[in-house]
Amino acid sequence: MAKAKTVYVCRECGAEFSRWQGQCKACGEWNTIEELKLAGPKAERSVARGMSGFAGQADGKIENLANVQVAQTPRIPSGYGEFDRVLGGGIVPGSVVLIGGNPGAGKSTLLLQTVCKLSDTTKVLYITGEESLEQVALRAHRLGLPTASVRIGAETSIDNIVSLAMKEEPSVLVVDSIQVMHLSDVDSAPGSVSQVREAAAALTQFAKRTGIAVFLVGHVTKEGSLAGPKVLEHCVDCSVMLEAGNDMRFRTLRCHKNRFGAVNEIGVFAMTDKGLHEIKNPSAIFLNRQETVAPGSLATCVWEGTRPLLVELQGLVDISQYGNPRRLSLGTDANRLSMLLSVLHRHAGIQLADQDVFVNVVGGVKIDGTSADVPLILALLSSFTERPVERTTIAFGEIGLTGEIRPVQSGLERLNEAEKQGFTRAIVPFDNAPRNKNRIGNMEITPVKNIQQLVELV
Numbered sequence: 001m002a003k004a005k006t007v008y009v010c011r012e013c014g015a016e017f018s019r020w021q022g023q024c025k026a027c028g029e030w031n032t033i034e035e036l037k038l039a040g041p042k043a044e045r046s047v048a049r050g051m052s053g054f055a056g057q058a059d060g061k062i063e064n065l066a067n068v069q070v071a072q073t074p075r076i077p078s079g080y081g082e083f084d085r086v087l088g089g090g091i092v093p094g095s096v097v098l099i100g101g102n103p104g105a106g107k108s109t110l111l112l113q114t115v116c117k118l119s120d121t122t123k124v125l126y127i128t129g130e131e132s133l134e135q136v137a138l139r140a141h142r143l144g145l146p147t148a149s150v151r152i153g154a155e156t157s158i159d160n161i162v163s164l165a166m167k168e169e170p171s172v173l174v175v176d177s178i179q180v181m182h183l184s185d186v187d188s189a190p191g192s193v194s195q196v197r198e199a200a201a202a203l204t205q206f207a208k209r210t211g212i213a214v215f216l217v218g219h220v221t222k223e224g225s226l227a228g229p230k231v232l233e234h235c236v237d238c239s240v241m242l243e244a245g246n247d248m249r250f251r252t253l254r255c256h257k258n259r260f261g262a263v264n265e266i267g268v269f270a271m272t273d274k275g276l277h278e279i280k281n282p283s284a285i286f287l288n289r290q291e292t293v294a295p296g297s298l299a300t301c302v303w304e305g306t307r308p309l310l311v312e313l314q315g316l317v318d319i320s321q322y323g324n325p326r327r328l329s330l331g332t333d334a335n336r337l338s339m340l341l342s343v344l345h346r347h348a349g350i351q352l353a354d355q356d357v358f359v360n361v362v363g364g365v366k367i368d369g370t371s372a373d374v375p376l377i378l379a380l381l382s383s384f385t386e387r388p389v390e391r392t393t394i395a396f397g398e399i400g401l402t403g404e405i406r407p408v409q410s411g412l413e414r415l416n417e418a419e420k421q422g423f424t425r426a427i428v429p430f431d432n433a434p435r436n437k438n439r440i441g442n443m444e445i446t447p448v449k450n451i452q453q454l455v456e457l458v
């Protein structure tokens with residue numbers, strides 16, 4: 001018999017080594033290397049045995065892509081518009097979705113609510129590995145959820161879950177959480193790299209063969225990466241994070257990987273004493289501004305997946321007390337801030353080298369793209385000159401290294417959203433402004449071509 005092969009894997013980054021060492025050479029973390037016994041053919045057999053009866057996918061045949069039969073299986077609506085949006089338009093049968101998040105983010109609550117809502121129309125099975133059946137029942141009862149046709153089991157063995165699911169034949173299976181599951185063939189503790197990796201692989205294989213949609217709950221370590229190897233993200237179809245921002249009342253659901261739709265799509269929920277409620281118009285909460293505006297604050301419109309989101313950007317410029325002025329940005333890229341300050345100096349002659357510069361995006365929102373360049377500069381100039389920008393002014397646009405202002409995607413949609421929210425003035429790149437007219441509804445549009453024009457506006 002061949003000897004079982006052993007490798008050593010880093011829990012944080014998934015790098016593999018042939019021998020144990022104290023520090024991972026790939027990511028530099030200490031004490032994260034674990035022994036991983038590669039599951040041989042034995043492990044495959046035990047789960048595969050449970051799945052016999054379904055046509056295997058790999059029958060060794062090569063076909064033309066055009067000839068592959070595609071069954072038109074409709075997506076299952078989860079009952080929550082915000083959740084569906086993040087998944088790319090509903091639950092895809094046979095897909096594996098990983099729901100990650102910190103402890104207490106509300107992963108179990110979200111999935112319990114979804115499962116109960118779904119149970120009206122679809123067969124569902126909820127496997128709880130962390131809480132007892134009574135605890136789950138108590139919560140469902142307290143939230144007033146329909147539980148009559150929800151099937152539930154407390155189980156931590158993947159082999160048993162597979163055979164239970166084969167018997168129940170649900171359309172949606174929830175496994176809460178993957179870190180407490182174990183496979184009998186893998187001899188290491190639940191939560192270890194080998195167990196998490198093999199358990200997720202077995203459930204993925206199960207989903208693909210049976211067409212059952214599987215939701216896996218995964219915990220996040222304190223550094224913000226999913227406990228267990230990165231491998232977990234590779235083998236699932238969608239990886240979704242449930243995050244609590246600065247304001248603990250709101251939870252954002254964000255998609256990091258999606259094989260069936262766009263990423264960067266976000267869904268917003270509020271955590272109340274009656275569970276999670278979806279928020280259909282998030283701009284209204286992120287843009288909850290005071291009546292009187294101070295210098296240094298400006299609204300902008302960012303593009304999240306397929307929809308616009310209005311947020312408030314704040315800048316503070318203050319004379320530096322030390323030789324080394326500070327540059328700090330919360331919610332935007334710090335390197336980009338340094339770059340914009342250089343452009344401001346070089347092309348508009350405004351020197352902030354002796355000033356501390358702080359930037360903050362209100363509500364704990366993170367802005368990735370470049371569309372916040374223009375509002376960021378405007379907010380900083382407003383703080384620097386101590387002249388407030390009107391409360392109903394919005395701005396967006398990218399600034400290039402030569403001081404030119406470049407258009408951003410979906411300009412018209414952003415303008416329409418701003419107009420809908422009652423803004424009366426928009427400062428936008430020349431190429432994003434509508435042709436031949438200088439207003440949309442009640443909103444006046446001010447196109448700008450370069451950073452000098454922007455400075456003249458303030």
Ligand code: TYD
Binds near residue numbers: 105110275276
């Ligand atoms: P939970 O779903 O258990 O989190 P996870 O499974 O991600 O660890 O959510 C627990 C948190 O949600 C807990 O801190 C309390 C809060 N919560 C409410 O505020 N209201 C509610 O109705 C429920 C069910 C939970």
Ligand code: MG
Binds near residue numbers: 107109130176
């Ligand atoms: Mg939980």
